[in-house]
Amino acid sequence: MSTALQEPRVAETPNYLNAEYGWKSWLFTKDHKRIAVLYIISITVMFFIGGIFAGLIRTELLTPQGDLVNSDTYNKFFTMHGIVMVFFFLIPSIPATLGNFFVPMMIGAKDLAFPRINLLSWYIYIAGAAFALAAIVLGGVDTGWTFYTPFSSTYSNTFVITAAVGVFIAGFSSILTGLNFIVTVHKMRAPGMTWGRLPLFVWANYATSLIQVLGTPVVAITLALVGLERAFHIGIFDPAIGGDPILFQHMFWFYSHPAVYIMILPGMGVISELVTCFSRKGIFGYPFIAGSSLGIAIIGFLVWGHHMFVTGMSMYASLYFSLLTMLVAVPSAIKVFNWTATMFRGSISFDTPMLYAFGFIGLFTIGGLTGLFLATLGVDVHVTDTYFVVAHFHYVMVGGMVLAYMGGLHFWWPKITGRLYPEGWGRFAALLVFVGFNATFFPQFILGYLGQPRRYHAYAPEFQVLNVFSTAGATILGVGYIIPLIYMLWSLKYGPKAGDNPWRAKGLEWETSSPPPTFNFEKTPVVTEEAYAYGKEEAHIG
Amino acid sequence: MQLPLFPEAASSLAKNVDYLYYYLTAVTIVMTGLIFAAVFFFAIKYRRRSEDETPRPIHGSLVLEIGWSVVPFLVMLTFFWWGAQIFFENASPPPNAMDVYVVGKQWMWKIQYPQGQREINELHVPVGRPVKLTLASEDVIHSFFIPAFRIKHDVVPGRYDTMWFTATKPGRYHLFCAEYCGTEHSGMIGWVTVMNDSDYENWLSGGGSEGTMAQQGEKLFGQLGCSTCHLLDQQGRCPIMRGVYGSRVQLNDGRTVLADDAYIRESILNPNAKIVAGYHSDVMPTFQGQISEEQLLQLIVYVKSLAITGTPTAPPLGSAGQTQGAKQ
Ligand SMILES: [Cu+2]
Numbered sequence: 051m052s053t054a055l056q057e058p059r060v061a062e063t064p065n066y067l068n069a070e071y072g073w074k075s076w077l078f079t080k081d082h083k084r085i086a087v088l089y090i091i092s093i094t095v096m097f098f099i100g101g102i103f104a105g106l107i108r109t110e111l112l113t114p115q116g117d118l119v120n121s122d123t124y125n126k127f128f129t130m131h132g133i134v135m136v137f138f139f140l141i142p143s144i145p146a147t148l149g150n151f152f153v154p155m156m157i158g159a160k161d162l163a164f165p166r167i168n169l170l171s172w173y174i175y176i177a178g179a180a181f182a183l184a185a186i187v188l189g190g191v192d193t194g195w196t197f198y199t200p201f202s203s204t205y206s207n208t209f210v211i212t213a214a215v216g217v218f219i220a221g222f223s224s225i226l227t228g229l230n231f232i233v234t235v236h237k238m239r240a241p242g243m244t245w246g247r248l249p250l251f252v253w254a255n256y257a258t259s260l261i262q263v264l265g266t267p268v269v270a271i272t273l274a275l276v277g278l279e280r281a282f283h284i285g286i287f288d289p290a291i292g293g294d295p296i297l298f299q300h301m302f303w304f305y306s307h308p309a310v311y312i313m314i315l316p317g318m319g320v321i322s323e324l325v326t327c328f329s330r331k332g333i334f335g336y337p338f339i340a341g342s343s344l345g346i347a348i349i350g351f352l353v354w355g356h357h358m359f360v361t362g363m364s365m366y367a368s369l370y371f372s373l374l375t376m377l378v379a380v381p382s383a384i385k386v387f388n389w390t391a392t393m394f395r396g397s398i399s400f401d402t403p404m405l406y407a408f409g410f411i412g413l414f415t416i417g418g419l420t421g422l423f424l425a426t427l428g429v430d431v432h433v434t435d436t437y438f439v440v441a442h443f444h445y446v447m448v449g450g451m452v453l454a455y456m457g458g459l460h461f462w463w464p465k466i467t468g469r470l471y472p473e474g475w476g477r478f479a480a481l482l483v484f485v486g487f488n489a490t491f492f493p494q495f496i497l498g499y500l501g502q503p504r505r506y507h508a509y510a511p512e513f514q515v516l517n518v519f520s521t522a523g524a525t526i527l528g529v530g531y532i533i534p535l536i537y538m539l540w541s542l543k544y545g546p547k548a549g550d551n552p553w554r555a556k557g558l559e560w561e562t563s564s565p566p567p568t569f570n571f572e573k574t575p576v577v578t579e580e581a582y583a584y585g586k587e588e589a590h591i592g
Numbered sequence: 593m594q595l596p597l598f599p600e601a602a603s604s605l606a607k608n609v610d611y612l613y614y615y616l617t618a619v620t621i622v623m624t625g626l627i628f629a630a631v632f633f634f635a636i637k638y639r640r641r642s643e644d645e646t647p648r649p650i651h652g653s654l655v656l657e658i659g660w661s662v663v664p665f666l667v668m669l670t671f672f673w674w675g676a677q678i679f680f681e682n683a684s685p686p687p688n689a690m691d692v693y694v695v696g697k698q699w700m701w702k703i704q705y706p707q708g709q710r711e712i713n714e715l716h717v718p719v720g721r722p723v724k725l726t727l728a729s730e731d732v733i734h735s736f737f738i739p740a741f742r743i744k745h746d747v748v749p750g751r752y753d754t755m756w757f758t759a760t761k762p763g764r765y766h767l768f769c770a771e772y773c774g775t776e777h778s779g780m781i782g783w784v785t786v787m788n789d790s791d792y793e794n795w796l797s798g799g800g801s802e803g804t805m806a807q808q809g810e811k812l813f814g815q816l817g818c819s820t821c822h823l824l825d826q827q828g829r830c831p832i833m834r835g836v837y838g839s840r841v842q843l844n845d846g847r848t849v850l851a852d853d854a855y856i857r858e859s860i861l862n863p864n865a866k867i868v869a870g871y872h873s874d875v876m877p878t879f880q881g882q883i884s885e886e887q888l889l890q891l892i893v894y895v896k897s898l899a900i901t902g903t904p905t906a907p908p909l910g911s912a913g914q915t916q917g918a919k920q
């Protein structure tokens with residue numbers, strides 16, 4: 051960012067970037083847009099740290115023998131990859147960056163309800179990240195991101211407490227962001243911005259916030275208990291002193307399944323924005339997309355046991371969790387169908403953000419459907435804890451969430467920075483990401499059904515060919531991530547001026563200047579139409 | 593270069609799981625294909641032809657919304673039903689299943705057969721006969737996974753889990769630990785050898801120099817001093833052993849419990865947890881931390897061998913004059 055800031059801006063209109071200069075003006079800012087930028091920088095750093103671990107994992111798995119690093123090191127690699135990516139990239143990714151920037155703007159507000167708490171949440175995130183990085187630098191953690199007991203509480207002799215403290219702390223930043231969004235959406239909407247007119251990105255972030263506020267305390271408590279068990283041998287999870295190791299899994303997944311929706315719902319919100327803008331058409335089935343976000347948030351709390359079908363959970367609990375998991379897939383399906391229907395008779399352009407949206411719809415569909423394999427009891431017994439699971443959740447988390455984040459970042463980049471990114475490079479990188487991603491993770495479905503367990507440092511020789519495909523794909527994927535990093539940094543200085551609304555998009559954020567002024571709007575906007583009011587006449591089918 | 597796409601199917605369960613998997617895969621391909629085709633078709637057909645196009649909005653359709661909620665859910669219910677059926681059928685072993693005892697330990701599988709054979713990272717089973725595994729862990733959670741059989745079960749410390757299968761095809765198959773368990777997790781692997789009946793009988797008669805598991809358990813029963821209080825046939829300070837296993841035991845708090853593996857295990861490790869009616873607590877010391885999971889299983893098999901088969905025995909009630917004694 052700094053290069054862009056030092057540029058002379060004599061002729062420029064006042065905006066949030068040139069309102070003040072110097073590092074203090076950033077570190078003590080209460081402007082939600084600047085805090086969003088701080089978050090973008092922070093999570094980008096974490097993303098590439100997590101990505102380096104992913105690269106090391108895939109390099110080791112090029113050959114069946116554990117020959118690049120020793121087992122302990124490999125175990126630390128996948129643990130750190132998981133912890134960094136889940137807790138320090140995916141969970142904050144869209145809410146803390148694009149949500150932070152655009153939720154207030156989209157509802158016509160000057161800022162979030164609690165600007166100081168918003169800044170505090172970033173500092174808390176940084177403190178959490180510092181602990182996680184300290185755990186890496188001091189020697190690493192080897193429990194897997196899931197911290198299963200009694201391995202984590204009794205047996206591991208790595209920096210479990212340091213990492214758990216990092217996750218524990220970062221949780222509070224997530225809670226505060228959620229709280230801030232809930233209050234903001236309730237209390238700060240501009241005149242005329244009724245609930246029925248809220249952009250779907252706002253609905254998605256609102257539903258996400260509910261999960262963040264209700265779910266995150268549970269994982270905080272759970273990790274605190276792991277720490278206490280480790281330090282004082284209380285007997286909560288360790289059966290040798292009267293504890294129950296399975297209790298940990300119930301508590302952990304009670305948060306971590308809903309957390310999957312913390313990671314994916316905001317991405318779905320982005321896709322609703324992209325599909326409408328680049329089809330230049332109102333959303334198909336607004337109330338169903340909005341309502342399905344809330345449905346996912348609620349039902350998502352009732353399905354955690356699907357991670358535990360082979361733990362010896364009771365038959366009836368297993369039946370219940372299997373059935374409810376089928377049910378929670380319905381709202382996701384509704385969204386996919388509605389996005390597709392939105393394109394019907396639209397005016398579709400192929401700009402980079404829309405390419406990411408296409409990718410999202412396809413890959414999320416595969417991710418969601420393969421989730422049903424795992425919800426199906428008889429099949430889950432075979433594929434759980436194999437690479438099938440790894441492939442499934444990467445289709446959702448990377449094919450879904452990361453693509454949505456990339457799409458959203460490209461879409462709003464002109465608004466955030468006032469500059470255009472190079473469109474040709476954008477499309478090329480989006481294509482690389484799509485191809486690289488599928489080459490990496492599709493073979494893993496096959497590997498999983500063949501029986502390759504996850505978290506294996508060395509594997510049976512007959513699995514090698516598919517693993518080589520996977521590693522080759524990861525290389526392409528890595529290039530697909532690095533190209534945008536380069537051209538986006540380049541565009542900060544050399545990108546052409548964007549203008550206020552380069553996509554001719556609807557939405558209040560496009561009605562103000564790019565970059566927006568400190569208080570977002572010259573005067574409080576008054577909303578007179580529904581979201582995505584592309585075209586004037588109305589038509590109905592069905 | 594090997595490039596297998598499907599694992600071998602070597603258990604009675606495997607084909608069923610595969611058929612369900614094919615069904616799920618087919619639905620996935622059809623659905624993904626439909627979505628891809630629609631997106632692709634719309635993107636081409638309705639591509640932007642001029643910068644000023646403003647298509648008319650379509651707000652939605654209740655009929656479509658209901659349709660694409662209900663139809664997928666009905667399809668998902670077929671997944672649920674079929675999956676639950678397979679799961680249910682394989683929940684409990686048939687009564688004639690032969691027992692094998694498995695202890696998971698960082699980072700190996702220790703297998704014991706009632707006939708006395710013991711091996712590490714090798715499991716030998718006959719073809720066509722149901723086998724019930726009793727799973728115990730010495731330390732962390734492991735997971736016993738035989739891909740060719742399509743079965744997996746977590747091995748949780750502090751309790752017994754069971755799983756069962758009927759192998760259908762002689763051969764050697766992978767055995768993996770599927771739950772991450774520390775440094776050498778990926779080395780906690782082995783082989784399952786499925787043999788035809790005569791080979792299996794030969795193999796069984798080959799090993800077991802220390803006697804059967806029950807005999808080893810009996811020896812431990814003496815060494816650990818259990819036999820001084822727990823007499824076989826007459827009333828001692830502690831409950832009689834003969835006929836306990838499989839009976840319903842009356843406790844002094846009024847409950848009755850089934851004397852199964854879990855009960856015997858708990859009674860050895862935590863004797864005060866359940867006191868047999870008529871006996872006192874704090875008489876028997878705990879053996880927690882003093883015997884291995886393998887020895888525990890030997891003791892259980894021994895106690896099991898003392899069961900009176902046929903009619904369940906009456907709960908061993910203490911006499912009125914009894915002043916001392918603990919359960920078991
Ligand atoms: Cu889940």
Ligand SMILES: [Cu+2]
Pocket residue numbers: 696699733734735769770771772773777780
């Ligand atoms: Cu293991």
